[in-house]
Amino acid sequence: MARLYREHFAVVLVDEVQDLSPLQLGMVQAIGAGRTTYAGDPAQGIYSFAGARPSAVFAAIRAAAPTEVGLDVSYRSSPPVNQLAAELGATPLRCATPDNWADDCRVDLRVFEDTAAEAEALVAAVRRDLADDANCTVGVMARNFRRMTDIARALDLAGIDYQDWYQPTVVPQIAELLHRHLPEALAVGADRAEQLAALERLCRSQLPPDDAPTLDELSIACEALSDRLATSPLQQTLAAFRPHTTSNAPVPPGLHLLTGHAGKGQEFDVGYVIGLEEGSIPDFRSTKGEALTEELRVLHVMASRARRRLVFTRVENRWRTPRWYAAERPSCWWHLLERSS
Ligand SMILES: Nc1ncnc2c1ncn2[C@@H]1O[C@H](COP(=O)(O)OP(=O)(O)OP(=O)(O)O)[C@@H](O)[C@H]1O
Structure with missing residues (x-):
């Protein structure tokens, strides 16, 4: 098989190499040894649950392909967003055009009484974003889709259309x-x-x-x-469907609801990262060691999707069951966000 593919492809380019498993890297090397360019970012390794092993993969690539080029300029994000991403453990990036950003570029933190209050505020904020600029792309991101339920409901009630990245894409x-x-x-x-x-x-x-x-x-x-x-209603549900496109097609204008994992490689003019509570991000299943470090990388991936403006939210209480209203603890990384916003 490798011989067949070698004859088809003169060069091999691999993006997001931090998501490769050692087995997948072995397949790439069998096809493209000596003529492969790899691009990746260890700070965005968020697929270890699927077998990705960023450290082993980067070590093997370094051993096989000794020319290394550092990419340390951001063409995507405004200076405040870049600074925040660096605070979350990413390689600090220099903004390519520091003087071209308007005054509204900033990072904000918001705390709400509960998810209903958060949803109400987000609906108003998103309405403003889209009224200010109809071509603007807005991403509301959470670690898990479940955390987005109240917001999706509030948007439905307010009649605001959005694309729901949780749904399968439609051809x-x-x-x-x-x-x-x-x-x-x-x-x-x-x-x-x-x-x-x-x-x-x-x-x-x-x-x-x-x-x-x-x-x-x-x-x-x-x-x-x-x-x-x-x-x-059916009409709104259908409006939330996302058309099937190639993964590198630009995100269309409007509002998008997605998870950090779904947002890999994408970008939005305004990013809302919601659910900065313990159990949500970091996820309740990933409380220590490498699993916890990977949760920080998921947070970094979500934060680094934003171009102009980035807003983080958390709530102080949540209905755990219909009769149990309990306090929520801030995410262990909330203080990092406070420090750099
Ligand atoms: N040389 C350049 N000049 C102008 N814009 C650029 C240049 N390189 C990239 N961009 C723009 O910067 C943004 C980010 O680029 P790209 O998606 O390739 O980055 P990336 O490193 O793959 O990001 P990530 O891995 O975080 O998703 C895109 O909007 C892209 O069009």
């Missing part, structure tokens, strides 16, 4: 079909499940019965829509 043909038939589906009545069944039927009738891959895509999209119908 353009299916997205187009779903949007085209939505008005007819909504006309069948007020029952959301009936609307969705009608929508699926209408879309299915437009596809050749033997086009199994596209019919499968339609089923997956409708299943994902069905999962969210309990919390939001």
Whole structure:
């Protein structure tokens, strides 16, 4: 297999090498030994749960490819965001254009009574961001999607559209079909499940019965829509779907809800990193050793997605169950954020 691929590719470029497992690195080296360029950032290694071993992989690459070029200039972020990212353990980056940033570039910290108050404030803030600049990209990021529930609900109630990165992406043909038939589906009545069944039927009738891959895509999209119908109307649920694009396509303007892992490699004009509480970030399953260090890297990945402005939030209390309202402890990294904001 390696010989076959060697004949196909004259050079090999590998990005995000910190996410490779030793086995994957072995495959790359078998194909591209002596003609591979690797790019990566140890401070963004957040896939150890999937087998990535950044230290071993960087050591093996250094042993095999002795020319090393440091990339220490940021073309993405404003000086305050770069400074904050360095505070979280990343290599300090020099801003390429320090004088080109407006006065609104800053890092803010916000503390709320609970997630309902946080959601209300975020809805107002995002509304302002999008009103100030309709082409602006806004990313609301959390370590886990569960932490985003109240915000998604508040956005639905406020009628603010967003793309939900938790949902599977929709191939353009299916997205187009779903949007085209939505008005007819909504006309069948007020029952959301009936609307969705009608929508699926209408879309299915437009596809050749033997086009199994596209019919499968339609089923997956409708299943994902069905999962969210309990919390939001069909129209809004569909608006939250993300079109399927290549991973390096630019993020479209508007609001995006995503996790740190989903946000790898992306960027947003304004970034809101929510849930700076113990148990949320760091995640309750990763409380010590290397697992805890990796949580800090997840925080760094989220923070470094922002271009102009970055806002961190935490809450002081949370409803653990419908009858249990309990205090939350600030994330162990809150003081780092306070120091540099
Ligand atoms: N030489 C350059 N001149 C102008 N803009 C640049 C240059 N290089 C990169 N950029 C811009 O800077 C931003 C970040 O670049 P890129 O996504 O390649 O960085 P990265 O190192 O892969 O970031 P990360 O690994 O944190 O996702 C992008 O908006 C990109 O278009």
